[in-house]
Amino acid sequence: MVVRPYVEELKYLEKINDNCWRIKKGFQPNMNVDGVFYVNSRLERLMLEELKNSCRPGAVGGFLPGVKQIANVAALPGIVGRSIGLPDIHSGYGFAIGNMAAFDMDDPLSVVSPGGVGFDINCGVRLLRTNLFEKDVQPLKEQLAQSLFDHIPVGVGSKGIIPMNARDLEEALEMGMDWSLREGYVWAEDKEHCEEYGRMLNADPAKVSMRAKKRGLPQLGTLGAGNHYAEIQVVDEIYDKWSASKMGIEEKGQVVVMIHSGSRGFGHQVATDALVEMEKAMKRDKIETNDRQLACARINSTEGQDYLKAMAAAANFAWVNRSSMTFLTRQAFAKMFNTTPDDLDMHVIYDVSHNIAKVENHIVDGKERKLLVHRKGSTRAFPPHHPLIPVDYQLTGQPVLVGGTMGTCSYVLTGTERGMQETFGSTCHGAGRALSRAKSRRNLDYKEVLEKLDQMGIAIRVASPKLVMEEAPEAYKDVTDVVDTCHAAGISKKCIKMRPIAVIKG
Amino acid sequence: MLKQKLEALGHPTPCDVALSNRKEFASTVLWLEDQKIRFYTIDDREKLRNLDNMLVWEEGYKQYCIDLNMPPYETQLEQLTWMVGHAIRLEFLDDPAQYESINSQATGQIKNNGSLSQQKTQTLFNGKINVNDKEFIDGVRLLATKLKVPYHPNHLLQLEAVARIVHERVGPTASQKTAVTGTPFPFDKGNDVVSANDPALDYPMRILRLLQIQSLRQLQTKINETIVAVQNLTANPKTDTKLGKVGR
Numbered sequence: 001m002v003v004r005p006y007v008e009e010l011k012y013l014e015k016i017n018d019n020c021w022r023i024k025k026g027f028q029p030n031m032n033v034d035g036v037f038y039v040n041s042r043l044e045r046l047m048l049e050e051l052k053n054s055c056r057p058g059a060v061g062g063f064l065p066g067v068k069q070i071a072n073v074a075a076l077p078g079i080v081g082r083s084i085g086l087p088d089i090h091s092g093y094g095f096a097i098g099n100m101a102a103f104d105m106d107d108p109l110s111v112v113s114p115g116g117v118g119f120d121i122n123c124g125v126r127l128l129r130t131n132l133f134e135k136d137v138q139p140l141k142e143q144l145a146q147s148l149f150d151h152i153p154v155g156v157g158s159k160g161i162i163p164m165n166a167r168d169l170e171e172a173l174e175m176g177m178d179w180s181l182r183e184g185y186v187w188a189e190d191k192e193h194c195e196e197y198g199r200m201l202n203a204d205p206a207k208v209s210m211r212a213k214k215r216g217l218p219q220l221g222t223l224g225a226g227n228h229y230a231e232i233q234v235v236d237e238i239y240d241k242w243s244a245s246k247m248g249i250e251e252k253g254q255v256v257v258m259i260h261s262g263s264r265g266f267g268h269q270v271a272t273d274a275l276v277e278m279e280k281a282m283k284r285d286k287i288e289t290n291d292r293q294l295a296c297a298r299i300n301s302t303e304g305q306d307y308l309k310a311m312a313a314a315a316n317f318a319w320v321n322r323s324s325m326t327f328l329t330r331q332a333f334a335k336m337f338n339t340t341p342d343d344l345d346m347h348v349i350y351d352v353s354h355n356i357a358k359v360e361n362h363i364v365d366g367k368e369r370k371l372l373v374h375r376k377g378s379t380r381a382f383p384p385h386h387p388l389i390p391v392d393y394q395l396t397g398q399p400v401l402v403g404g405t406m407g408t409c410s411y412v413l414t415g416t417e418r419g420m421q422e423t424f425g426s427t428c429h430g431a432g433r434a435l436s437r438a439k440s441r442r443n444l445d446y447k448e449v450l451e452k453l454d455q456m457g458i459a460i461r462v463a464s465p466k467l468v469m470e471e472a473p474e475a476y477k478d479v480t481d482v483v484d485t486c487h488a489a490g491i492s493k494k495c496i497k498m499r500p501i502a503v504i505k506g
Numbered sequence: 507m508l509k510q511k512l513e514a515l516g517h518p519t520p521c522d523v524a525l526s527n528r529k530e531f532a533s534t535v536l537w538l539e540d541q542k543i544r545f546y547t548i549d550d551r552e553k554l555r556n557l558d559n560m561l562v563w564e565e566g567y568k569q570y571c572i573d574l575n576m577p578p579y580e581t582q583l584e585q586l587t588w589m590v591g592h593a594i595r596l597e598f599l600d601d602p603a604q605y606e607s608i609n610s611q612a613t614g615q616i617k618n619n620g621s622l623s624q625q626k627t628q629t630l631f632n633g634k635i636n637v638n639d640k641e642f643i644d645g646v647r648l649l650a651t652k653l654k655v656p657y658h659p660n661h662l663l664q665l666e667a668v669a670r671i672v673h674e675r676v677g678p679t680a681s682q683k684t685a686v687t688g689t690p691f692p693f694d695k696g697n698d699v700v701s702a703n704d705p706a707l708d709y710p711m712r713i714l715r716l717l718q719i720q721s722l723r724q725l726q727t728k729i730n731e732t733i734v735a736v737q738n739l740t741a742n743p744k745t746d747t748k749l750g751k752v753g754r
Contacts, residue, residue, distance in 0.1 A: 002607070016511070022727075149752075150747075152751065153750045153751055153752050153753070154752060155752055155753020156753040157751070157753040158750075158751055158752055158753035159749060159751035160749065160750065161745045161746055161747050161749050161750040162744070162745055162746075162749075163744055163745075163746045167623060179520060181733060182736075182737070182740045182741070183735065183740070183741060183742065183743055184737055184740070184741020184742055184743040185743045188729075188730040188731075188733035188734050189730060191733070192726055192729075192730065218749075225753060242691060242692065242699075243697060245689060245691070246691065250689075327743060383696050383697075383698075384698035385698055385715065389725075391722040391723050391726050392723075393721055394715075394719050395691065395697065395698060395719070396697050397697050397698075414697060416697070417699070461671070463752050463753050464753065495695065506753060
């Protein structure tokens with residue numbers, strides 16, 4: 001890494017407009033393209049402070065600052081367009097979380113990098129609507145939270161209540177949500193409203209290690225720990241009446257359920273296995289990167305292909321996982337209100353993936369090209385009339401589900417044409433950390449965090465309360481800042497805002 | 507467009523056809539019949555030749571329109587456009603081979619149209635009805651007028667449009683259809699922008715897109731119905747709370 005004084009570093013950064021900065025080539029060695037990041041004035045301060053701190057003499061350890069990571073990604077072989085940082089960006093393994101990058105599939109030197117997908121493969125958000133209103137749910141929220149907590153096992157080491165054997169798992173890995181459909185856990189309409197229709201067709205369970213399968217088997221239908229959660233939310237604000245109505249959201253006060261989860265230990269193991277393989281491939285193919293964490297392999301190499309097939313299996317695992325939790329949520333609600341999920345109109349509004357790599361066609365320099373798009377902590381946001389979004393959202397653009405932090409608010413955005421042109425149809429994914437996990441544990445007290453939620457009238461069930469401060473709102477950027485930046489930059493459009501009334505967490 | 511078509515037919519002064527002038531219009535009609543359409547024998551064209559006595563000409567023209575089977579157009583421009591189109595079609599059919607080399611794409615389309623209508627001949631009531639029968643064509647045209655389907659030179663295409671309207675609006679299944687409930691999505695309220703400053707492009711594009719969305723929705727509904735039908739055979743969701751374990 002190049003070490004320069006902070007003032008020198010700033011010369012490589014150029015503010016294009018109120019919401020967007022350019023990172024010029026030369027900021028890090030061998031950059032093939034420019035970098036770019038989207039921030040408003042408040043997020044900008046966080047971003048530059050992080051860079052400043054890393055420039056202080058003697059600053060070692062930890063991840064590189066987000067800006068540096070964007071620039072290092074811009075130096076990977078085969079990258080096209082720009083290496084893009086979304087407003088919720090924060091440092092991660094190799095790629096920053098909130099960094100998206102696209103690689104030309106027709107360039108034999110192009111790479112795929114597990115660091116660009118993340119360890120929680122196909123971590124994502126699913127939103128279920130109901131026809132209930134706040135007044136129906138408010139008196140029952142404690143019982144509902146408890147009921148959800150009883151149905152959906154949470155926490156590190158939790159085990160699911162859907163019986164599965166090794167053969168079921170193999171089938172689920174290959175079929176994704178189609179498996180859940182076949183077994184009757186979800187509705188046909190759920191598949192329609194899911195990114196990729198809930199199944200990546202190139203999944204190959206044979207490319208997944210035994211170890212990953214062993215870890216994954218008991219975990220299907222569990223929420224997990226960390227920032228994952230299931231929340232009962234209330235519609236707080238509607239910005240785009242017509243798009244909201246297309247999603248079945250008619251009025252303020254309507255109750256929805258948000259599920260944020262991923263592929264659990266399964267995806268983690270797939271990523272870990274791939275990193276080991278790729279380090280060997282890099283040596284063999286003489287691929288040089290600026291950062292050892294950016295392990296990668298050529299897309300067309302055996303390692304690259306194996307990773308993509310295993311990653312697709314992990315993505316399918318995550319969809320089955322979220323589908324199982326959808327089933328359990330519906331059960332919990334139906335029992336509580338003594339009716340059927342059908343009568344509660346508990347349809348899936350949409351299901352997004354914010355840790356994934358996908359093959360997509362985009363227009364680059366006026367020509368259509370096939371790209372491998374890495375989105376890590378970044379959500380796909382396709383514009384109206386894009387062929388890959390469900391027919392119900394052809395007029396509105398793809399719904400983008402942005403989960404806030406525990407106790408704050410969440411948003412639904414829609415994709416825009418401008419986002420398609422500027423960011424390969426990508427936008428933010430959540431609040432994004434401001435403090436590291438360790439730092440939040442040191443600085444915050446879990447009792448205070450829980451008390452504060454209680455004061456806000458939010459029912460909470462949590463498996464490991466002592467870790468709750470890692471996920472406290474204070475540990476994150478303000479999700480409203482993040483979403484407003486995306487809206488102002490035009491890369492997605494605000495549609496609905498929700499606030500939580502009950503949370504279950506790991 | 508009209509000018510180009512007249513040019514293609516070899517009209518001596520295609521630029522000077524002033525549609526505001528009835529006499530000019532009359533002479534163009536006569537030129538078309540004399541040189542290109544030749545529907546009447548030379549003697550029968552007598553009335554149309556009376557360019558100096560417009561009353562006689564109008565009488566002859568009225569009959570001519572009926573004889574040519576021209577749809578009931580109202581304006582001069584529409585009538586002339588149709589006649590010029592008709593003339594071009596006749597000209598082309600005289601010797602299609604001659605034009606084959608000129609534009610491969612265009613001739614390809616014509617070939618496609620040809621095979622399409624042939625197919626239809628075979629499938630229509632097991633070939634019991636000859637779709638090129640005059641009586642059949644008249645029937646289609648009449649139906650189309652009654653259902654207000656716009657005119658199209660290919661009566662089979664028009665028949666398809668008629669069939670669609672009958673299927674959606676008049677047939678027995680249509681009357682059983684439950685009315686669509688819910689708030690309608692306003693036509694111009696989508697997040698999609700076609701061309702904000704060109705309503706002439708924006709409006710038809712929106713209509714076409716809505717039609718496309720409608721047919722996609724029908725397809726998706728059929729897919730969902732199929733999935734549900736299969737689910738009836740395979741689905742057996744189970745849970746076992748004994749397996750559950752909450753983490754630390």
